Amino acid sequence: MARNFFTLMRSSAPAATDVPGATRSERATPPPPNMNDDAPVGVHLDPSLDAVRHEITEPVDMALQLRNVSAFYGTFQAIDRMTMPIPQNRVTALIGPSGCGKSTLLRCCNRMNDLIPGARMDGEIEFEGRNLLDPNIDAVEVRRRIGMVFQKPNPFPKSIYENVAFGARINGYSGDMDRLVEDALRRAALWDEVKDELDKSGLALSGGQQQRLCIARAIAVEPEIILMDEPASALDPVATLKIEDLMRELAEHYTIVVVTHNMQQAGRVSDYTAFLLAGEERVGRLVEFGPTQEIFTNPLDQRTEDYITGRYG
Amino acid sequence: MAAQAPDGPQQDTVRSLLAELWRDRLQPSRPGSGRETPTGRIMHGALFLTATLSAFVTIGIVLVLIFETVEFFREVPFIDFFGSTKWSALFAEKQFGVWALVWGTGMIALIGLAVAIPLGLMAAIFLSEYSPPRLRAIVKPILEILAGVPTVVFGYFALVSVSPVIRDIFGEDVGIYNALSAGIVVGLMIVPIIASLSEDAMRAVPRSLREGAYALGSTRMEVSLRVVLPAAFSGVVASIILAASRAVGETMAVTIAGGGNPQFGVNPLEAVQTMTAMIVQLSLGDTPTTSIEFKVLFAVAMTLFVLTLAMNIVAQWVSRRFREEYE
Numbered sequence: 249m250a251r252n253f254f255t256l257m258r259s260s261a262p263a264a265t266d267v268p269g270a271t272r273s274e275r276a277t278p279p280p281p282n283m284n285d286d287a288p289v290g291v292h293l294d295p296s297l298d299a300v301r302h303e304i305t306e307p308v309d310m311a312l313q314l315r316n317v318s319a320f321y322g323t324f325q326a327i328d329r330m331t332m333p334i335p336q337n338r339v340t341a342l343i344g345p346s347g348c349g350k351s352t353l354l355r356c357c358n359r360m361n362d363l364i365p366g367a368r369m370d371g372e373i374e375f376e377g378r379n380l381l382d383p384n385i386d387a388v389e390v391r392r393r394i395g396m397v398f399q400k401p402n403p404f405p406k407s408i409y410e411n412v413a414f415g416a417r418i419n420g421y422s423g424d425m426d427r428l429v430e431d432a433l434r435r436a437a438l439w440d441e442v443k444d445e446l447d448k449s450g451l452a453l454s455g456g457q458q459q460r461l462c463i464a465r466a467i468a469v470e471p472e473i474i475l476m477d478e479p480a481s482a483l484d485p486v487a488t489l490k491i492e493d494l495m496r497e498l499a500e501h502y503t504i505v506v507v508t509h510n511m512q513q514a515g516r517v518s519d520y521t522a523f524l525l526a527g528e529e530r531v532g533r534l535v536e537f538g539p540t541q542e543i544f545t546n547p548l549d550q551r552t553e554d555y556i557t558g559r560y561g
Numbered sequence: 562m563a564a565q566a567p568d569g570p571q572q573d574t575v576r577s578l579l580a581e582l583w584r585d586r587l588q589p590s591r592p593g594s595g596r597e598t599p600t601g602r603i604m605h606g607a608l609f610l611t612a613t614l615s616a617f618v619t620i621g622i623v624l625v626l627i628f629e630t631v632e633f634f635r636e637v638p639f640i641d642f643f644g645s646t647k648w649s650a651l652f653a654e655k656q657f658g659v660w661a662l663v664w665g666t667g668m669i670a671l672i673g674l675a676v677a678i679p680l681g682l683m684a685a686i687f688l689s690e691y692s693p694p695r696l697r698a699i700v701k702p703i704l705e706i707l708a709g710v711p712t713v714v715f716g717y718f719a720l721v722s723v724s725p726v727i728r729d730i731f732g733e734d735v736g737i738y739n740a741l742s743a744g745i746v747v748g749l750m751i752v753p754i755i756a757s758l759s760e761d762a763m764r765a766v767p768r769s770l771r772e773g774a775y776a777l778g779s780t781r782m783e784v785s786l787r788v789v790l791p792a793a794f795s796g797v798v799a800s801i802i803l804a805a806s807r808a809v810g811e812t813m814a815v816t817i818a819g820g821g822n823p824q825f826g827v828n829p830l831e832a833v834q835t836m837t838a839m840i841v842q843l844s845l846g847d848t849p850t851t852s853i854e855f856k857v858l859f860a861v862a863m864t865l866f867v868l869t870l871a872m873n874i875v876a877q878w879v880s881r882r883f884r885e886e887y888e
Contacts, residue, residue: 363775365693392778402769405792415777418787462773469777 300548302538304335304520311336311473311503312357316371317381319352319361326352327532329371332522334473339495339504341518341540343511344555348524349532350507354475357505358394359387392419395466399478401458403450403465408433408442411450411461415469428468435501436464437494456487463494467502474498476506480513492517511556515544523552626866629859636853642860648823648834650843650854657857659864661823665740665833666865669815670808672744672829673751677804680748681755682790682797688756689763690785701757708753716817719746724818731830738820741829746814751804758803762796763789795883802876806869812837836865 312334319326327349334340334357342350352361359380361367373380380390392415403411412429421428429446433439438460442453450461459479466474476495480488495504495517508514514521521543526532536543536552547553597605634642637657645658684704688697724742728735766789774788790797812835820832821842834842843858 358776360772360776363772388778388780391776396772396776398769398772398776400769402767402773404770404773404788414774414787418777418779418783465773465777 299331299534300536300538300552301332302536302542302548304333304539308338309336310334311375312380313374314353314357314371315374317353317356317373318370319349319356320368320370321364322366325531327356327524330524330532330534332534332537334503334505335520336503337499337501338519339499339506339517340520340522341514342505342507342522342524343509343514344524344532344535345526346509347530347532348526350524351477352532353524354396354477354505354507356381357473357475358391358396359385360391360396362387392469393471394473394475395469395471397459397462397466397474397476397479400482401455401462403453403458403461405449405451407447408450408453408461409446412464412468415465419469432464432468433461435467435498436460437490437497438464454487456483456490459483459487459491460494463491463498467498471502473503473505476504478507478509481509488513511558515540523547523549523555525551525555623866626859626863629856630863633853633856633860636856646825648839650839650857651846655853657860658825659836659861661825662834662836662839662861663864663868664825665819665823666809666835666837666868668740668829668833669744669747669811669819669835670805672741673747673808673811674801674805676745676748677751677755677808678801681752681800681804682759684752684756685759685763685797686785686790688760690781690789701760704753704756708750708757710750712750712811712813713817715746715750716814719743719814719818727830735830736820736832738818738822738832739830740819740833743815743818743820743833744829746818747808747811750811750814751807754804754807755800758800759793759797762793762800765796766792795880798883799876799880802872802879806872806876809872810837810865810869811835812841816841836861840865 310333314334315331316329317327317331318329330349330353342353344350355361356369357373357380359369361369369381371381375390375394378385380394404414406414409429412432413425416425416428430439430443433442438457441457442448442461450458453461459482463474463479479495480491483491492513495506498504499519506514506518518540520538521540522537523535523543524532525535536547536549543552544556547556642657642659645656646660646664647656647658648661649656688701692700719742720737723745724737724739727739727742728737770788770792771784774784779787815835816838819835819838821834821838822832823834823839824831840858840861843854843861846854848855848858
């Protein structure tokens with residue numbers, strides 16, 4: 249299908265034969281590429297970078313545009329030059345086996361990886377015409393615009409009200425706080441369950457309620473994008489369904505990127521799906537990206553098909 | 562049957578030997594629940610004694626305190642002790658208003674806390690939230706060594722370093738012995754307690770809470786002050802109360818720098834006397850063991866003991882009552 253320009257360019261780029269003293273075996277298992285900032289992109293001819301990108305046929309704006317995003321933890325490369333769009337007001341699922349870099353990619357999108365000592369990112373994530381990964385961009389500002397919900401619910405040890413109001417308070421919000429809290433809780437489908445006990449500790453709620461509280465907390469700062477890192481993996485099936493319904497509803501106002509291990513979940517909630525896979529050397533790469541329906545019914549890469557049909561572990 | 566007969570006795574011997582061996586192996590080795598060798602019994606007893614010794618010593622001290630305090634109150638009415646702010650135990654006209662001493666202790670402890678809480682908390686926040694791990698690995702042990710400096714050194718530090726500065730600021734009519742100087746060094750002394758224990762409490766706050774706050778666009782300062790510090794509240798308060806109880810019980814530095822002037826005034830630039838310093842003064846003299854000055858020593862010690870005990874109990878209660886369970 250439509251390969252993007254970068255991929256085509258890389259395919260035709262010369263292999264790294266011009267490295268002096270490089271033997272054949274060294275080239276067969278190249279060191280993680282892009283370790284040097286000044287190393288030219290694309291000198292390593294790597295077939296796994298030829299990700300399949302299905303055409304996006306519907307008219308939709310892109311909330312984010314990822315170009316050659318790589319991430320490193322110390323000397324370990326977690327993801328390698330991923331290029332894909334994140335369509336606006338859609339749910340995009342990142343799927344793939346454990347250790348393929350789904351969460352890392354997600355954490356690149358709001359610069360959460362900045363908080364990990366030794367973590368480093370490369371490439372470009374375009375957001376409203378600016379590159380999020382640019383060191384001159386304030387990561388705090390990025391995170392105010394791009395919210396995040398984590399795998400394990402992590403409400404603050406404060407009241408339900410204060411949990412939701414937290415983001416607004418640190419942003420210096422001066423409007424009607426009660427209304428803001430109610431709005432956010434309503435949109436997170438939690439209002440009816442907690443409206444009489446807003447003073448109760450957020451930790452007193454059930455796991456599913458806690459996770460919806462965390463979603464309310466995230467949307468109370470009015471982000472444009474919400475990143476969700478396996479938001480339902482710690483929840484029971486009923487709570488999981490509620491979160492999934494919520495994701496569909498939220499997609500009307502927000503762009504959602506969700507990491508999930510659960511293929512059915514990806515199929516149920518997402519409009520677009522990216523399949524990531526790590527090879528032998530555990531570096532995550534994008535294999536296939538496209539509308540969820542196409543990825544699930546007509547995958548073009550054999551590895552995607554194997555994963556979708558459950559032939560991977 | 563016939564073929565086995567000759568082996569019979571031999572087999573029996575082997576079997577009984579094996580049984581002997583196995584019985585030893587299978588015997589529970591927990592003390593008190595089976596056979597014990599004489600050395601084992603002696604060790605068991607010795608360990609029990611050492612474990613209970615400190616408990617017995619504590620009980621003994623409390624009993625002596627109670628006994629002597631009761632003796633004291635036989636001679637001096639309760640109201641003279643707790644109902645007055647005048648203390649002059651060593652004068653001919655004896656007055657035993659313990660509030661003068663409690664006040665001196667309280668004033669120095671409050672000055673100490675006013676110094677130690679900001680310094681200790683800022684150090685804890687820095688070490689827990691800002692410092693690179695390598696720097697923390699160096700700074701924290703050094704901070705804890707500060708707690709090991711002999712308190713008499715702090716006393717002289719107050720006289721030769723702190724008091725001159727106070728006199729430079731407030732004028733020459735301020736005495737070299739004053740509550741402010743003693744309070745400041747007591748504060749420095751308890752900074753490590755607050756810093757170290759608060760840092761432990763703050764580091765125990767789960768990483769996921771910090772991430773949650775960062776993901777909402779919090780700065781590091783907002784995460785530290787609005788999420789980590791409140792979440793570690795119980796540990797922080799407990800550390801402050803423990804530090805306060807240490808300040809109340811502190812003896813040497815306040816004896817040297819406080820000035821030995823039991824009084825009930827609000828001016829921190831004047832000399833004061835704490836309960837501990839008074840006890841030092843009374844026990845250093847040639848006080849006869851039958852005299853009232855000797856007995857009041859125990860009454861003051863009892864007051865001090867009850868005060869610090871209460872603070873430690875409150876610290877434990879606070880840390881249990883306000884502990885947040887995250888799982």
